[in-house]
Amino acid sequence: MRIVVAEDLYLLRDGLVRLLETFGHEVVATAATGPETLRAILDHRPDVAIIDVRMPPTNTDEGLVAALEARREVPGLPVLILSQHVEQLYARELIADQAGGVGYLLKDSVFEADQFLDALERVAAGGTALDPVVVTKLLARPTSAPHLARLTERERSVLALMAEGLSNAAIAKRLFLSEGAISKYTTSTFDKLGIHSDDSANRRVLAVLTYLKD
């Protein structure tokens, strides 16, 4: 994959680039500030951009702003946000455009290199990869919408794993169920949430969004 890496700390940027290249990916550009990030993404149009939230010049949420701006210019452009902390607030902002291709993970998720690269590929393919902590919090919100309350406990946990970005096969492994059972749960979840779309990846994203929009 062609990847842009935006991270202001040299050590982390270098480490990320090395990790990605070890696994055979091509880092087409790196950036260390918000404006640089936006330019790099728009110039190189990578398969996916890995972006840190806090970057110069203001050291606030430059990276997130650049990512959202880039996705306004190029809808659905895959971005994976890496941060030292995860917030529901940012997660909601990232998935609000409903275009998919969004990842939001803690920086330590790179320690599990295989899972991290899986997540990266999912995002590049238009799926989602949200940190489990954020997903748990997102789904723990008291919901008042009636069609959401109709979800069973099992359907909710499947939905949570879907939000993290797992495939049916991966969900089945995680819940010790057969893949067939999982696909039944996902179908009933889609029905209850009133999602009728043909594109299966998009359907999964929509399900999560519907749940969050309450």
Add this chain to the structure above:
Amino acid sequence: MGVARGFARAVVLLALVAVVPVVSIVPPLVGQLTGSPWSLTNVWTWIGWLLLFSAAALGLARPIGTLVRRLARRWSGLRIEDGYRQPGPEPVQLATGYWWNGHSYERTRRDAEMDQQWRRRIGDPALWRDVRWILVGAITLGPVCAVPPAALAGAVVAFTRRSPFAIVIGVVLLAIAAAASPYAWRLLGPLAGRWLRLPDGAAAAERVRELELQRADLTRAQAAEIRRIERDLHDGAQARLVAVGLSLVTAEHLMDADPERAKALLREARKGTSESLTELRELVRGVHPPVLVERGLVDAIRALALDSPLDVSVVSDLDQRLEAPIEAAVYFSVAELLANAAKHAAVGKAQVSFHRSDGTLEVVVEDNGPGAAVLVPGGGLDGIGRRLNAFDGTLTLDSPPGGPTRARMEIPCA
């Protein structure tokens, strides 16, 4: 209504400022009328009157001053501190045998106590401010407040005369009484504000005392916080990183001899790093939440609201960031209030609103809980109040039994 109330207020004020002059003028008048040698033409009568006046002024100054301050507060909304000296400490005997009363050394305990009493009662500048008011009030507020009752009394007398001219005079006087009533008492505010107010020096001294207390509070809280952070780092992340280093060193040695164990140690090291990061993240959140840095107060509270078990709505009309220390103080105060609310199972909803006007930030946290929350000295709410005090801010709590609970924080910000 305005006329009747104004009239009553004028009469009350007149009585208050006239009492000392009247009390002291009565004996000479009686002397004059009864034909005793204490007539108004006798010089000694006037000397006696002066003594009497001084005694009455000294004795009544404090109660009258207190009453006037209270009325000024209630009627004119003017808050005037009395600034009386507080009782000193118990005298203590020193090694030299002398007694120290907090101000001077005396030979005996009795002397020490008497000196203290004197300083408090007669030597108190606040008392002399009250005495000065007796004089000033009598010649300024007195005549003005005398207008309505005097005009009314004149009218009553005129009406008893039954001549057309007297009736006209009576009507005119009545009109004067009615016209002056709503206004005469209003002189109280400016006069009391000017003459009873603490001198700038005293107010400044009071402020210095307040600031000293706040500073002591702050430095203590800060030291405790730094100790906590140090302990957390020392026992947590630091220790874990040492363990990670040990695993790596061992893995390095085992790499050739026992690659399987070396791999296991490397996995362990990786886990240790993850755990240290989690701990550090929690620690950082407690010191200064990252969202606060990245997004400012309102979004940080929004993020907090999303994580709260309550259904919290956030409304704000702030259009720019505040100073970082104020943001942090308000953030942690709101966090504590929401945590308090969440402790009550009955609370389902809460609202946080931010409003800024005239250089004041107003933050209101309201929940639909059972109410009856109280400010306990040393408790969590008191802690919030003290945290805000450092910025000259205040916390007011309105929590009737049955709810809702409403905590209002006000902080001056330029």
